[in-house]
Amino acid sequence: MIKLLRYLKGSAILYAILAPLFMLVEVSMDLMLPTMLSNIIDIGITNGDTTYVWMTGAKMIGFAVIGLIGGVGCSIFSTIAAVNLGQNLRDGLFATIQSLSFLELDHFKTSSLITRLTNDITQIQTMVMMGLRILVRAPLLCIGGILMAYRLSSDLSGIFVITIPVILIFVAIVMSRSFPLFKSMQEKIDKVNNVMRENLLGVRVIKAFTIEHKQKDRFNEANDDLMNQSIRAQKLMIILNPVVMLLVNFSIVAVLWYGGFLVQAGVLETGKIMAFINYLTQIMMSLMMVIMISMNFSRAKASADRINEVLMTESSIQDSKSPEVIDQYDIEFKDVSFKYHDHSEEVLTDLSFKIKQGDRVGIIGGTGAGKSSLVQLIPRLYDVSSGEVLIGGRNVKEVSLHELRDKIGVVLQESILFSGTIESNIKFGYHDATDEELDQAARDAQAMEFIQLKESGYQTEVEQRGKNLSGGQKQRVSIARTLIRKPKILILDDSSSALDMATERQLQEAIKEQMTGSTVIMIAQRISAVMDANQIIVLDQGHISGIGTHEELLKTNEIYRSIAISQLGEEAVHHG
Incomplete structure (x- = not known):
C-alpha cells in the first residue's frame, strides 16, 4: 500500500x-x-x-x-x-x-x-x-x-x-x-x-x-x-x-x-x-x-x-543502453532458437538463413510450424532464446526499439481494428499522413473499392473490433494501416487469408510495385501467394525443411511439393 x-x-x-x-x-x-x-x-x-x-x-x-x-x-x-x-x-x-x-x-x-x-x-x-x-x-x-x-x-x-x-x-x-x-x-x-x-x-x-x-x-x-x-x-x-x-x-x-x-x-x-x-x-x-x-x-x-x-514487473525486452543505428535492411538469423518461456518446449530450433534487402520472401509450412513465432522475433515482439537476429549486420537487441519498430511494418494474423473511423484506423500509426498518402495506401491494400461504396467513405464508423466490417474488409484496412507508413521491412503474417485469389493477386502486385527497395516477408497458407517470391522458406515443426525458389523447392522439398500438389493439382505441379 x-x-x-x-x-x-x-x-x-x-x-x-x-x-x-x-x-x-x-x-x-x-x-x-x-x-x-x-x-x-x-x-x-x-x-x-x-x-x-x-x-x-x-x-x-x-x-x-x-x-x-x-x-x-x-x-x-x-x-x-x-x-x-x-x-x-x-x-x-x-x-x-x-x-x-x-x-x-x-x-x-x-x-x-x-x-x-x-x-x-x-x-x-x-x-x-x-x-x-x-x-x-x-x-x-x-x-x-x-x-x-x-x-x-x-x-x-x-x-x-x-x-x-x-x-x-x-x-x-x-x-x-x-x-x-x-x-x-x-x-x-x-x-x-x-x-x-x-x-x-x-x-x-x-x-x-x-x-x-x-x-x-x-x-x-x-x-x-x-x-x-x-x-x-x-x-x-x-x-x-x-x-x-x-x-x-x-x-x-x-x-x-x-x-x-x-x-x-x-x-x-x-x-x-x-x-x-x-x-x-x-x-x-x-x-x-x-x-x-x-x-x-x-x-x-x-x-x-x-x-x-x-x-514491479520489468519487460523482458529492454532497450539497449547504447543503441546502434541501422541503415541497411538485410536480415539474418544465426542459430536462432526460441521458446515462449523457460518451462515450454522450443518452438523454433537452430534456424539460420539470410534475406537480402529488397527481396520478397515467402514463409510456408503446416499449422504449428512456427511461422508467426519466427517473424515476431524480427521486431522484437519476443526475444530469441538463443542465437541472433541481425538487421543490416546489427543485432536487433542493440537497436533502439522505437527505431526498429518504426522501420518495420507488421500486419498480424488477427486483424484488430479500433473504434473510430476507417480513416483513423488507417492513420493509426501515422497521424500526419496526407490525403494522397491515405488514398494510395487504400488503393494498394485493395480497400478503396469497398470504402467508396460506403455512404460516409473514410468517415464510416468502425465499431469495436471492427464488428461492422467483413473479414476481408478488416484485413484490407489492416494492410493499408501498415502500408501508409512505408516501412523498410514489411511483414505480412497470413494477412490476406480472407481475400479471394484475384484480390490477393492485385494486392501482391501493388506491394511489389510500391514497396520497391523494401524487404517483404509473407507468411501464407496458399502457395499462389508466395510462388513468385525471390526465396521461399519451408518450416516444419520449428525446423527449416528447405529454402529456395518455387521451382527449386518443387524438385528438392517433399513437404513443399505435397502442399503444391494439394493446392494446385498434380498436373500444374508437373508442368511447373
Missing part, C-alpha cells in the same frame, strides 16, 4: 495534507462537547443558573458548526486526493502494461489486467479516501477521549484497561485471517471477468453451436465461486461489529454501576458520569471505525499486492 502512495502527486499532496487538518478541527470540537454538557448539568442546572445554561449551550452550537465545517472540508479534500491518486495509478499501471512484452502479457492474462486496472484500483482509491478521514479521526478521537475521560475520573478510566486491549486483539486476529480470503476473492473476480470476456468475444461461435446453456453453467460456476468466497470473507468480518457492541454495552453498564457508587460517596458529580459515557461512546465508536476500515484494508491490501505485482 505504502509503495502506491508515490502516485499521490501535485495538488493531490496538498489536499492529502489539508484533509487531516480539517479532521483535527472536527475531532477537537467533538471532544469539547461532552465536558461542556457536564458543566451544564453540574453547574448550570444544579445551581439553577439559566444564564450559564444558555451561554454554554450557545457555545456548544458554535463548536458543533465549526466541527461540521471541519468534517465537510475533510470529506471534500480526502475525496479529491483519493480520486487524483486513482487517476495517477491508472495512468501508471496502463503505461506499465503498455511497456510489457508479449511474454509478460501472456503471463498476466487480459482479464486479470482489466480487473487490476479497474476493480483493484477502485479498492485502493476507496481505502485512501476512508484512510484520510477515519485513520486520522479514529486515533485522535480514541486518544483524546481517553485523556478527557481520565480528567473527569481516573477511577472510571480503569475500565479502558480491560476493554480496549480485548477489542484490538480481536481485530488483529480477524484481519490476519481475512487477508488471504480477500486476495482469493480478487482472483475469483479475475475468473468471472475471463469467462465473461470469452463469452462476449465468442458470442457468434456460442450461438452457432447452440451451447448457450453450457456457457451459462460455466459462468454460474465462476459466479458461485466468487459468491461463496465473498461470503466466507464477509462472515469473518461481520462478527466484529456484534462483539465490539457487546463490549461497549458492558462498559456502559460498568460505568453506570461503578459511577453510581462514586456519586453516592460524593466523589463524582452526575454530569461527569454522563460526560464519561459520552467519551466512552466516542472511544468505542472510534474503535468501530478502525474495524470498518480494517475490513476495507484487508481487501485493499490484496488489491495493492496485485497492482504492485504488475508495476
